[in-house]
Amino acid sequence: MEGLSPEAAKYIAKGICTLSMLGSALGEGYLIGKALEAIGRNPEASGRIFPMMILGAALAETSAIYALVIALIM
Amino acid sequence: MNFLQIVEPIPQLYSGVVFHIGRLPVTNSMISTWLAMVLVLGFVFFLKKHINLKSESKVQTFFEIIIEAMFGLLDQITSDRKRSEKLFSIIASIFVFFLLLNTITLIPGLTAIKVNDVALFRTATTDFNTTLALAVLVVFLSQLASIQSNGLFGHLGQYIQLKRVFLGFKKGIGQGFLSIIDFAMGLLNVMGELARVISLSLRLFGNIFAGEVLMVVMISFLSFIAPSLLLAQTLLVGGLQAMVFSVLSAVYLNLALGPVSDNIS
Numbered sequence: 613m614e615g616l617s618p619e620a621a622k623y624i625a626k627g628i629c630t631l632s633m634l635g636s637a638l639g640e641g642y643l644i645g646k647a648l649e650a651i652g653r654n655p656e657a658s659g660r661i662f663p664m665m666i667l668g669a670a671l672a673e674t675s676a677i678y679a680l681v682i683a684l685i686m
Numbered sequence: 687m688n689f690l691q692i693v694e695p696i697p698q699l700y701s702g703v704v705f706h707i708g709r710l711p712v713t714n715s716m717i718s719t720w721l722a723m724v725l726v727l728g729f730v731f732f733l734k735k736h737i738n739l740k741s742e743s744k745v746q747t748f749f750e751i752i753i754e755a756m757f758g759l760l761d762q763i764t765s766d767r768k769r770s771e772k773l774f775s776i777i778a779s780i781f782v783f784f785l786l787l788n789t790i791t792l793i794p795g796l797t798a799i800k801v802n803d804v805a806l807f808r809t810a811t812t813d814f815n816t817t818l819a820l821a822v823l824v825v826f827l828s829q830l831a832s833i834q835s836n837g838l839f840g841h842l843g844q845y846i847q848l849k850r851v852f853l854g855f856k857k858g859i860g861q862g863f864l865s866i867i868d869f870a871m872g873l874l875n876v877m878g879e880l881a882r883v884i885s886l887s888l889r890l891f892g893n894i895f896a897g898e899v900l901m902v903v904m905i906s907f908l909s910f911i912a913p914s915l916l917l918a919q920t921l922l923v924g925g926l927q928a929m930v931f932s933v934l935s936a937v938y939l940n941l942a943l944g945p946v947s948d949n950i951s
Contacts, residue, residue: 663759670893670930674885677892684895685699 622686629683636676643668694906697898701813702804714805715813722786722810726779756781763936773939776827780820781932787811788894788924792917811894814887821887824935825879832942847872886934893927 647665651658701713737746756778760770787810791797799806810816833841843849847869854865897920905913 666926667930667933670926673893674889677896678888680896681888681892684899 626683626686629679629686632679633676636673639672639675640669643672694902696902697812697895699814699895701808704801704804704806713813714808715810715816718790718807719787719810719816721807722783722790725786725790726782753778759933760936763933764940769940769943773936776939777932777936780824780935781928784811784820784890784928784931785925787816788928789921792920809894809898811890812898814891817887817891818883820931821883824886824938825883828935828938828942829879831939832944835942835944845872845875882938886931890927890931893923897923 644665647661647668650661701715703711703713704717705712733745733749736743737749757770757774760774760777761767764770764773791807791809796807797805829841832844836844847865850868850872851862851865854868855862897916901913901916901920904916
């Protein structure tokens with residue numbers, strides 16, 4: 613650990629921050645898949661499901677956004 | 687040729703100080719907030735002049751459709767028309783305000799105006815202070831609403847659940863110790879309120895700020911067509927995040943007001 617400068621450690625930490633995007637992407641994929649399933653089963657309800665899906669996607673994005681904010685502040 | 691090189695400065699986290707009033711620094715995000723306020727107020731007075739009950743003008747019909755859509759969304763959350771009417775003014779004004787703040791810098795040339803090398807306008811929601819202030823306001827309002835519906839002691843009882851401990855020990859020792867866990871959970875609710883402030887404000891701030899950073903990066907390596915698509919995306923994200931913020935604040939206020947059936951009786 614002798615050669616690791618604080619600058620390098622900062623970049624490694626920023627890299628680790630991006631891992632949270634994995635969870636966000638998984639959640640969003642699952643959510644949109646389920647919403648499409650629901651629309652496929654009941655196409656008339658798409659008008660009600662779609663806005664909720666968009667809202668959910670925006671909420672699922674949140675954790676990735678937190679990571680981004682942390683990475684930017686660091 | 688410098689492809690793939692960021693030529694413009696990445697937007698800063700803090701906003702630039704344009705001038706001082708006394709010791710109060712006036713930042714560019716404050717100025718664009720004022721611009722948004724002036725626009726909203728002007729719009730309100732314009733509408734007030736052109737709206738009446740009998741008119742069938744296209745402008746009025748258009749805004750009636752929009753307001754009906756907002757009411758429809760709010761009804762889904764509150765499931766009670768009366769309560770929707772109660773909450774509508776605050777929720778809709780938060781929505782319109784943030785929609786304007788998020789998209790105001792899309793007006794061409796607005797960010798190019800500079801005073802002493804500091805841009806006069808800046809997307810106000812990329813300043814954390816703006817979103818934090820509104821989030822604190824919403825959570826504070828939900829506390830007030832909770833006091834209004836539960837009474838002051840009922841409201842405090844949600845956090846310090848002494849009543850539950852008392853009732854638990856009355857039933858028996860085992861129940862009493864279980865109720866101590868409930869007491870600790872009640873204290874955790876205080877943290878929950880703080881987490882609401884942080885999550886509400888950081889979500890909006892992060893999304894809009896990320897959009898700005900992405901824009902600079904995109905413009906530096908694909909300067910011709912892609913940025914216009916990104917601008918369109920900014921419009922979408924701005925509207926969406928304004929909606930998310932207002933829907934979440936509607937949910938918080940609705941939760942604080944308690945179940946609907948209580949109101950009717």
